[in-house]
Amino acid sequence: MTERVEERLDLGSFDEKFYAIVGRGDENLKYFSQLFDVKISAKGTEILIRGEEDRVRAVYDFLKDIIKELRTSTLTPQEVKERARNYVRLKLEREETPREEIILITHRKKAILPKTHTQNIYVDAIRNNDIVFGIGPAGTGKTYLAMAMALAHLKANKVNKIILTRPAVEAGEKLGFLPGGIAEKVDPYLRPLYDALYDMVDYDKASYMLERNIIEIAPLAFMRGRTLNDAFIILDEAQNSTKEQMKMFLTRIGFGSKVVITGDITQIDLPKREQSGLVEAIKVLQGIEGISFVWFKDEDVVRHPIVARIIKAYEEFERAKEEQGFSKEGEGKGKD
Incomplete structure (x- = not known):
């Protein structure tokens, strides 16, 4: 007992x-x-x-x-x-012991598999739902595992293409002012997705898939008006999407498609007047069948161990600032 x-x-x-x-x-x-x-x-x-x-x-x-x-x-x-x-x-x-189930074997013969309990939950959620939100700090494997699952689905002929998209707002630049075509304009913003892709697939094969549009890159703003069927779609850095962009993106999803949306709601780079589409989606879409939310924590960080320590140090610093602010506010209220 x-x-x-x-x-x-x-x-x-x-x-x-x-x-x-x-x-x-x-x-x-x-x-x-x-x-x-x-x-x-x-x-x-x-x-x-x-x-x-x-x-x-x-x-x-x-x-x-x-x-x-x-x-x-x-x-x-x-x-x-x-x-x-x-x-x-x-x-x-x-509560059973997490399965060490291989998602993908890379071109370097490296096995990709979940490394933490939350990552196991995330991978299972992707398998069993149409839309999955992976939310949490950097380094927890949200984007990397999403890419591995996308390539595994493509290899198993469960989808016909992979679509990678991301809001282009980090540097405050407009796409129209950046040099080159669409791929070149959005390339700096999608670099983490490219890094994951080239880590899993050799350069020639990746280039072939990109040239043939089997893997497509598209800035989030350019998704309007499309219906995305039989595709595995990854929306990365979703905390930087606006409310309108998120709603537009979610209503583009067609038959046979699977969507993974990743983001960190503590790292929003939108102008202060703009509300994050990811934050609103968390409030609006909870409990809807076919949609799953997976929350990553500091202990799920799988980069160099110092990354977890850096994240924790920043959190403690912000908490101390917040507590100090409350303390000063209390002192001010006590004065005549």
Whole structure:
């Protein structure tokens, strides 16, 4: 019999983040109790969780993840409930050891396979859904694994072509002012996708597929008016798409197509007056059949170990700045 335990988690203050987690009249806590099969109650700003050890740990880890996300994002109570449903479906129901299933063998005879639990979830989500959002920090394999899955689908004749697209906004340049044709204009922005492609396919074969339009590159703004059938489509850096661009892109998808959308909502380069299409899509599309959201964390970073440490250092720096700002604001309010 599993040992019964108790955990306490202090949410810190009665602000919008507190209410996003507990819900109106503790509605979310009641929902979590049923979903995770534990007893949850609130006393002040403290959450008390009682139940079997593995289930209590699951709720505790889930709430810690939500608290971390709320440091950089705004979530409604309904969105937090949706996160909980996804957590149970993708974590608690998949506790078996991750399968080391090879996605693709590169031209250098290197096997590409998921390296973390979240990457396993991501790959399975791509297999089983029409549209998958991979959201999280740089270096977690979102783009690389999407490219590997695209090439695997092409090799298995599940799709006829691969389409790579990305918003071209990072440098503040307009495509019309950049030299060359469409491929040359968008090339600097799609370089990470090229890097992944040339790492998996030899240069001559990749060039052949690009020349024959088996692999197509297209700036996001140029997708309007098209219907994309029997294609594997990767939208990279989606946090830099506008609301209008994201809606336009999602409504281009035709029969037999699969779409992977990647992005990091903490790295939005749009002008301040523009809302990110990725942020809006997260709010609008939760719970729709055929669409899956996979959230990557710092521990999923698979680049050089120093990358994870850099990401963590920046997060702690931003958190300290935010706390210092709240402190100064409090001091100001106390003055006459």
